[in-house]
Amino acid sequence: MAFAESQNPLRVHRIPQSRYIDAVRWLSPVSPSDRFAAIAYFDADTNSPSIEIAYVDPNPQSSSPTLTPQSSWTSPSRISSLKTAHSTPQPLLAAATFSGSLHILASDLINGGVMESEATVSELGFHSGPVSAVDLREGGTECVSVGEDGRVNLVSFVGDSSKLSYRRIFDANGLVGYTAVKWASPSEFATGGYGFGIQWWDQRTSGGPVLQFKGNWCQGKTSGIVHSIDIHPSRKHTCLHFIGRGLFRHCICLGS
Numbered sequence: 698m699a700f701a702e703s704q705n706p707l708r709v710h711r712i713p714q715s716r717y718i719d720a721v722r723w724l725s726p727v728s729p730s731d732r733f734a735a736i737a738y739f740d741a742d743t744n745s746p747s748i749e750i751a752y753v754d755p756n757p758q759s760s761s762p763t764l765t766p767q768s769s770w771t772s773p774s775r776i777s778s779l780k781t782a783h784s785t786p787q788p789l790l791a792a793a794t795f796s797g798s799l800h801i802l803a804s805d806l807i808n809g810g811v812m813e814s815e816a817t818v819s820e821l822g823f824h825s826g827p828v829s830a831v832d833l834r835e836g837g838t839e840c841v842s843v844g845e846d847g848r849v850n851l852v853s854f855v856g857d858s859s860k861l862s863y864r865r866i867f868d869a870n871g872l873v874g875y876t877a878v879k880w881a882s883p884s885e886f887a888t889g890g891y892g893f894g895i896q897w898w899d900q901r902t903s904g905g906p907v908l909q910f911k912g913n914w915c916q917g918k919t920s921g922i923v924h925s926i927d928i929h930p931s932r933k934h935t936c937l938h939f940i941g942r943g944l945f946r947h948c949i950c951l952g953s
Contacts, residue, residue, distance in 0.1 A: 710761040716740045720779035724750070724788045727806045733767070735790055735804070737776035746772040748779070748792060748802065750810035767810030770802060773819075778830045782837035789815070789837040793828035799842055799852060801861065816854070816861040823863065824848055829876045830925075834883065841866075841886050843875035849888065851900070866898065867905055879926040889923025 720737040732753040739746045752765040774796035782789040790802040790812075798819035804812040825846040833840050840852040847869025853862050877889040884900045896906035 712761065712764055714738075719746075719776045722779055722781045722790070724781060724804065724806065725783040731806065733804075733806055733810060734764075735779065735781060736764075737772075737779050737792070739775050746775040746794075748772060748776065748790070748812070750804050750806075750812050752810065768804070768812040770812050770814060772800070773798065777827045780831050780833045780840075782833040782835060789833060791831045791833045791840045793831045793842060795827040797824040797826055797828055797844070799823070799828060799831065799840065799861075801840070801854070818852060818861050818863055823850065825871075829874075830878045832878050832880050832886065834880050841878050841880065843878045843888050843890075845871075845874035845876065845890075847871050847873045847875065849875065849878075849898070866900070877923045877926045879928050881928045887926050887928065889926050891922055895923065895926070 717739040718736060719739055720735075722735045724733040724735055726732060732755070734751050734753055736749050736751055737746070738749060747769050749769045750767045752767055754763045754765060772792065772794060774794035776792055777795045778791075778793040780791045782791075787803045787805050790804065792800045792802060794800070796819075798817060800817050801815045802812055803815050804810055824842065824844040825848070826844060828842050829844045831840055831842045838854055842848075842850045842852060847867075848865065849867040850863050851866050853864075854860075873890060873894075875888045875890045878886060880886045881897075886898050887895055888898065888906070889895045892911075895910045897908035897910075899907045
């Protein structure tokens, strides 16, 4: 694949951190000059997980940009997945944890990035073990969660997002584990898991996925884990990032 030449060469900056970083997501800017990011941290010394909203200053006067913390939220467990819905001035964040809970957070970027917990799903039975992946629908009205326990849940926001309700779309009872999920349309989403398999779901059809693709794309080898899924807005291309044999990382794009 050839990349178009740019007048400004690509530059990579290193910003050292004292804690583990489990996830990073850009937030929708409220103005062209604003750059905010949501960062999931884990402090191994104090066993403290948290999410911070940081202002990213390109800092043209210096050799590297800087991160300025704006607000912080303490998580009850280490973050396993973090996604955002692009809405301003209060973008929503969906944070899933290794203890099996889901938290919806809102950040007011106009007033200093103040972050508040809007609602939580943590009751027994939501997931058995860690939530592997979540994805927020554009507009932030629904969130889908998957886990290695084989459960696929749809979480809906009730009223002003202060209350969540969820329903179980599918439960494989641990026979199949899911590790990635991505919305494709207001009613469809894709999941991925072990063996390079990918499943296509439609909420208008009950009883399981409407399509399944068996992962024999790499010389017939099917062992591996789908790490992430990205779907082009036109839905003509689906890209998978997965880890195959020998821990090699690959990227495959499927076209219709």
